[in-house]
Amino acid sequence: MSRTTRGGGPVTGPSPEPAAPAGQPCGALGRAIARAFRGGKPEILALGPLCGESVVYLAGRGARVHVDEIALPEPLPTRQPGETPREVTPVSISLPEGQCDLVLAWEILDFVPPDRLVEFGAEIARVMRTGAQLLVFAHQKPPSEYSVVPRYRLLADDLIVREEPEGKPLRRYVHPNREIERALSGLSIQGIQLQRNQLREILASKAGVG
Amino acid sequence: MEKIVNIGQSIHIKGELTGNEDLTIEGKVEGKVFLKDHNLTIGANGKITAEIQAKTVMVLGEVTGNITADDKVEVATSGSMRGDIVAPRVVLADGAKFRGAIDMDRKPASSASASKPAMEPVGAAAAKTATL
Numbered sequence: 001m002s003r004t005t006r007g008g009g010p011v012t013g014p015s016p017e018p019a020a021p022a023g024q025p026c027g028a029l030g031r032a033i034a035r036a037f038r039g040g041k042p043e044i045l046a047l048g049p050l051c052g053e054s055v056v057y058l059a060g061r062g063a064r065v066h067v068d069e070i071a072l073p074e075p076l077p078t079r080q081p082g083e084t085p086r087e088v089t090p091v092s093i094s095l096p097e098g099q100c101d102l103v104l105a106w107e108i109l110d111f112v113p114p115d116r117l118v119e120f121g122a123e124i125a126r127v128m129r130t131g132a133q134l135l136v137f138a139h140q141k142p143p144s145e146y147s148v149v150p151r152y153r154l155l156a157d158d159l160i161v162r163e164e165p166e167g168k169p170l171r172r173y174v175h176p177n178r179e180i181e182r183a184l185s186g187l188s189i190q191g192i193q194l195q196r197n198q199l200r201e202i203l204a205s206k207a208g209v210g
Numbered sequence: 211m212e213k214i215v216n217i218g219q220s221i222h223i224k225g226e227l228t229g230n231e232d233l234t235i236e237g238k239v240e241g242k243v244f245l246k247d248h249n250l251t252i253g254a255n256g257k258i259t260a261e262i263q264a265k266t267v268m269v270l271g272e273v274t275g276n277i278t279a280d281d282k283v284e285v286a287t288s289g290s291m292r293g294d295i296v297a298p299r300v301v302l303a304d305g306a307k308f309r310g311a312i313d314m315d316r317k318p319a320s321s322a323s324a325s326k327p328a329m330e331p332v333g334a335a336a337a338k339t340a341t342l
Contacts, residue, residue, distance in 0.1 A: 043311075050304065052302025052304055053304075055300075055302055056314075059314040064313045064315075065311060067308050068309060069307070151304070165304065165305070
């Protein structure tokens with residue numbers, strides 16, 4: 001592709017370097033990270049496709065970062081009356097109960113079928129300790145019904161870049177707020193903020209008993 | 211130039227592997243690998259199920275087990291790692307498969323130290339012990 005100046009003349013010299021990806025501010029992430037690090041050495045769980053830079057960023061700040069590319073659950077099989085229920089693989093995060101101070105679930109809930117959402121939310125809540133936080137992004141109006149699970153690159157505590165790695169596009173679901181709240185019933189929602197790109201930024205925390 | 215020892219693709223080692231030189235593993239190793247002050251490379255064909263301690267560890271193949279490095283651990287795009295990493299410098303390439311925890315603190319976390327055995331002393335003339 002030839003380049004021209006604004007006046008229409010050809011451009012001389014080498015092609016410009018591709019611009020560095022611009023970060024998207026994420027206040028909820030900044031607050032969650034600040035709170036997680038308040039208690040010393042936090043345990044952070046990053047779900048979804050691996051972004052090595054983000055993991056190293058958090059580990060470099062002093063956290064112990066767990067990475068789990070959790071297997072996304074299939075929708076429950078439809079059952080005819082009288083038919084015995086088929087076994088489904090349960091949602092499982094390979095961490096003990098109450099391990100994490102912060103869970104970064106990014107957009108992973110959008111790829112969980114509605115009938116497995118409560119189970120998925122319960123498994124996330126299980127690995128969180130009291131006072132731990134969960135950050136989730138959920139699309140209000142996704143551009144397409146199928147997409148690759150994106151990964152998020154941290155440029156700073158409150159600055160992220162969304163990337164779509166290569167991979168198989170998966171079915172994407174739009175969960176209403178009330179369904180997400182029901183799925184995260186073990187947690188208390190701190191806030192749901194709708195971004196300009198129709199992405200809901202949800203921050204929840206695990207409340208203590210009493 | 212320092213010679214790099216290579217464990218070939220057809221070699222299968224079960225046991226404890228210690229040494230005082232850099233090592234590249236293209237075969238299979240099960241057990242423990244201790245290379246104090248030296249570099250370990252797990253080649254693209256290498257399959258390791260072991261506790262690893264070295265100066266630097268480069269993972270191009272498959273590792274199941276915990277890695278402790280004095281300097282750096284790098285998991286390349288082709289690498290697959292299941293286990294915990296404790297090292298002051300870590301590089302995880304996008305596209306690498308990783309499941310576990312990363313700790314870049316020099317002092318390992320209490321939970322991590324509880325599950326890890328203390329590093330065994332390696333003498334000046336450390337011997338390679340292996341069951342071939």
